[in-house]
Amino acid sequence: MEPIVVYSLVLSAVLFTMGMLAVLVRRNPIIMFMGIELMLNAANLAFIAFSRHLDKLDGQVIALIFMAVAAAEVAIGLAIIVSIYRYRRDVDVDAVNSLRG
Amino acid sequence: MDYIYLAIALPLLGVLVNGFFGRRMPRKAVGTIASLAILGSFVVSLVAFLNYIALEGGAHTVMLLPWLSLPPLEISYGFLVDGLSLVMALTVSLVSFLIHVYSMGYMADDDGYPRYFTYLNLFVAMMLTLVLADNLVLMFVGWEGVGLCSYLLIGFWYKKAAPPAAGIKAFIVNRIGDFAFLIGIFLIFWLYGTFNFTELRQSVETVAFAGHFPLTLIALFLFGGAIGKSAQFPLYVWLPDAMEGPTPVSALIHAATMVTAGVYMVSRMSFLYSMTEVAMLVVACVGAFTAIFAGSIALVQNDIKRVLAYSTVSQLGYMFLAAGVGAYWIAIFHLFTHAFFKALLFLASGSVIHGMRGEMDMRKMGGLAKYMPHTYWHFLIGAMSISGIPLLAGFFSKDQILFAAFTTRPDIWPNAGMVLWIVGVVTALFTAFYMFRQIYLVFLTKPRFDEAEIHPHEAPSSMVTPNWILAIGSVLAGYIGLPALFAGIIHMPNAFQPFVSGALAGGAHVAEAAHGAQELFKEVLTTSISVVVALLGLGLAFYLYQVRYGVTEKLKRAFAAPYRVLLNKYYVDEFYDSTFVQPGRVLCEQLSRVVDLGIIDGVVNAIAFVVGAVGQVLRPIQTGFIRNYAWYMGAGAILLVILLWLGLGAK
Numbered sequence: 001m002e003p004i005v006v007y008s009l010v011l012s013a014v015l016f017t018m019g020m021l022a023v024l025v026r027r028n029p030i031i032m033f034m035g036i037e038l039m040l041n042a043a044n045l046a047f048i049a050f051s052r053h054l055d056k057l058d059g060q061v062i063a064l065i066f067m068a069v070a071a072a073e074v075a076i077g078l079a080i081i082v083s084i085y086r087y088r089r090d091v092d093v094d095a096v097n098s099l100r101g
Numbered sequence: 102m103d104y105i106y107l108a109i110a111l112p113l114l115g116v117l118v119n120g121f122f123g124r125r126m127p128r129k130a131v132g133t134i135a136s137l138a139i140l141g142s143f144v145v146s147l148v149a150f151l152n153y154i155a156l157e158g159g160a161h162t163v164m165l166l167p168w169l170s171l172p173p174l175e176i177s178y179g180f181l182v183d184g185l186s187l188v189m190a191l192t193v194s195l196v197s198f199l200i201h202v203y204s205m206g207y208m209a210d211d212d213g214y215p216r217y218f219t220y221l222n223l224f225v226a227m228m229l230t231l232v233l234a235d236n237l238v239l240m241f242v243g244w245e246g247v248g249l250c251s252y253l254l255i256g257f258w259y260k261k262a263a264p265p266a267a268g269i270k271a272f273i274v275n276r277i278g279d280f281a282f283l284i285g286i287f288l289i290f291w292l293y294g295t296f297n298f299t300e301l302r303q304s305v306e307t308v309a310f311a312g313h314f315p316l317t318l319i320a321l322f323l324f325g326g327a328i329g330k331s332a333q334f335p336l337y338v339w340l341p342d343a344m345e346g347p348t349p350v351s352a353l354i355h356a357a358t359m360v361t362a363g364v365y366m367v368s369r370m371s372f373l374y375s376m377t378e379v380a381m382l383v384v385a386c387v388g389a390f391t392a393i394f395a396g397s398i399a400l401v402q403n404d405i406k407r408v409l410a411y412s413t414v415s416q417l418g419y420m421f422l423a424a425g426v427g428a429y430w431i432a433i434f435h436l437f438t439h440a441f442f443k444a445l446l447f448l449a450s451g452s453v454i455h456g457m458r459g460e461m462d463m464r465k466m467g468g469l470a471k472y473m474p475h476t477y478w479h480f481l482i483g484a485m486s487i488s489g490i491p492l493l494a495g496f497f498s499k500d501q502i503l504f505a506a507f508t509t510r511p512d513i514w515p516n517a518g519m520v521l522w523i524v525g526v527v528t529a530l531f532t533a534f535y536m537f538r539q540i541y542l543v544f545l546t547k548p549r550f551d552e553a554e555i556h557p558h559e560a561p562s563s564m565v566t567p568n569w570i571l572a573i574g575s576v577l578a579g580y581i582g583l584p585a586l587f588a589g590i591i592h593m594p595n596a597f598q599p600f601v602s603g604a605l606a607g608g609a610h611v612a613e614a615a616h617g618a619q620e621l622f623k624e625v626l627t628t629s630i631s632v633v634v635a636l637l638g639l640g641l642a643f644y645l646y647q648v649r650y651g652v653t654e655k656l657k658r659a660f661a662a663p664y665r666v667l668l669n670k671y672y673v674d675e676f677y678d679s680t681f682v683q684p685g686r687v688l689c690e691q692l693s694r695v696v697d698l699g700i701i702d703g704v705v706n707a708i709a710f711v712v713g714a715v716g717q718v719l720r721p722i723q724t725g726f727i728r729n730y731a732w733y734m735g736a737g738a739i740l741l742v743i744l745l746w747l748g749l750g751a752k
Binding site for chain 2 (some may be wrong): 100
């Protein structure tokens with residue numbers, strides 16, 4: 001395995017863990033959102049690393065598709081956050097549980 | 102005549118035109134189209150008849166289309182043209198045409214005018230399908246089709262309470278008979294593998310079974326269908342109630358044509374009945390019993406149409422009596438003459454009801470002869486014909502039935518013929534009495550209604566003209582099938598018997614053309630007795646309602662118990678109600694409670710409950726907090742990785 005691939009995967013794992021921690025411990029939805037983006041891009045990085053390792057283009061193609069998906073997701077996610085804020089004047093995720101079963 | 106199917110197609114065309122566009126067309130056009138369609142059927146039948154005569158006994162099948170072809174099951178739209186089906190087709194189309202014309206006057210002010218003529222045309226198409234079909238299944242299509250039209254027309258005035266109930270009753274009672282009929286049809290296919298009449302006849306006459314038990318069974322099941330459709334005991338109860346329909350419908354469907362379908366079917370299957378003496382005897386006995394039973398009920402009824410309804414049941418009994426003693430051609434002959442005089446009687450009673458503004462109770466009539474002279478003559482001719490006054494149509498046909506019964510000697514019960522004959526003669530007495538009772542009550546006694554308030558009037562010419570044609574038929578129809586006695590006197594041979602006999606079984610029980618001196622003596626004897634009995638009935642009515650008018654009230658009090666039994670029709674309706682209808686209702690209520698509400702609804706509710714309970718258990722997982730979901734996902738992902746790792750490690 002090439003060193004660059006190893007480094008990339010380690011970086012990807014570190015980024016993913018950071019993103020996950022951000023999502024799990026922070027209460028501000030914007031920060032959580034940033035954490036999600038971080039996880040997504042960590043996964044992208046892993047894809048690209050494996051693409052190089054296997055010498056196939058599939059990983060890169062998936063990374064490109066993920067970027068498009070992430071852009072759309074950000075648009076919707078931010079819109080939801082804005083709506084929640086307008087409705088409640090507050091965006092603390094621990095206070096929002098109106099979808100409780 | 103290969104275009105015989107036009108006789109069915111034309112009324113169907115009328116159904117389409119009147120059914121779809123009838124409401125947007127003027128009334129005159131609707132009635133005219135319907136009547137012309139039936140006239141077309143009559144002309145087609147007539148041309149077929151003339152061709153048939155010209156070809157000398159050319160019974161043939163007209164194949165129109167194959168319907169079902171699933172070997173060995175072959176059913177086709179085929180029509181059998183022979184003497185029997187032609188006589189039926191001519192009678193049906195002619196009487197139907199006259200009644201269509203009459204209806205244009207009778208129904209002129211009714212809201213459902215196009216609907217009425219649509220149903221009526223559909224009825225004629227179905228009836229002709231029934232009589233022309235060359236196989237049992239197509240016949241059954243017509244059989245059910247006329248039942249449907251009967252139901253629709255009985256309940257024609259659906260806004261009132263009684264007609265729809267009567268329609269449902271007719272439908273359900275017929276269903277019982279039809280069930281037996283279907284079983285008979287299935288048995289035939291099981292035994293012979295064909296539904297086609299011609300093939301069936303060959304099989305029945307050549308293939309012998311060990312013992313006649315299966316044949317008897319088939320014959321009895323088929324007769325079950327005839328009992329329902331032709332209103333024989335014990336399934337006759339629907340016919341008197343069917344009088345709730347418009348009177349021309351009563352005349353056409355419930356007197357002249359549809360109810361004779363059973364007689365036609367038994368005659369069509371005569372090759373089968375002739376093989377089994379037991380079934381024949383059952384047919385004859387049921388017929389004879391129904392004749393006297395219904396005739397006795399008719400003696401005391403007060404509704405003008407109900408008397409005629411019970412009279413119809415009684416006359417149908419005569420036809421089955423004739424068929425049961427093997428005189429199939431006489432059964433068809435009586436069917437033929439009966440179609441004329443019973444249609445005439447019903448239409449004349451319709452004119453009376455029309456002129457009396459809907460009054461049907463004979464106790465509130467009387468003296469109508471001077472208000473409606475034409476109708477009086479129609480009714481009188483019809484009554485004389487049905488009563489067997491000599492030289493009218495009904496005399497010849499009924500007389501031959503009685504003679505056939507008198508001479509029959511079944512092996513299993515040699516004296517049956519004598520018993521049947523006595524029953525027939527007593528019924529003839531009843532018939533003459535109740536018909537002339539009706540004449541006196543309606544037309545001759547003093548008026549029992551307020552003459553200042555009701556002004557009875559003669560019916561319009563569109564109603565009177567068809568009646569005169571029927572009246573001529575009621576007088577002359579008998580002369581095409583004269584008994585040997587009369588045929589010898591006026592040198593007019595019996596044309597009817599040879600014409601239809603080709604399609605019927607040999608009729609081994611009845612002495613055929615060979616009339617010896619002894620036979621002739623017997624015929625003179627029975628004929629004289631019939632005449633005496635008819636005149637006796639007439640005289641009794643004359644005595645009770647004319648000479649000693651009012652004496653009947655005393656008689657009612659003197660014989661209160663039998664009178665009440667007769668007036669209440671032997672309580673048969675009440676008996677059926679308490680034995681079948683009410684228990685059936687209770688059973689259905691219980692079934693609905695136990696099976697529907699208990700089992701079916703119970704299972705559905707149980708499934709819903711289980712789903713709900715599982716939901717309740719799983720509910721707390723969905724907290725609504727996004728952070729919890731993130732934990733679930735994270736934990737799930739880690740778990741997945743661990744599992745995969747373990748799995749790979751194991752490998």
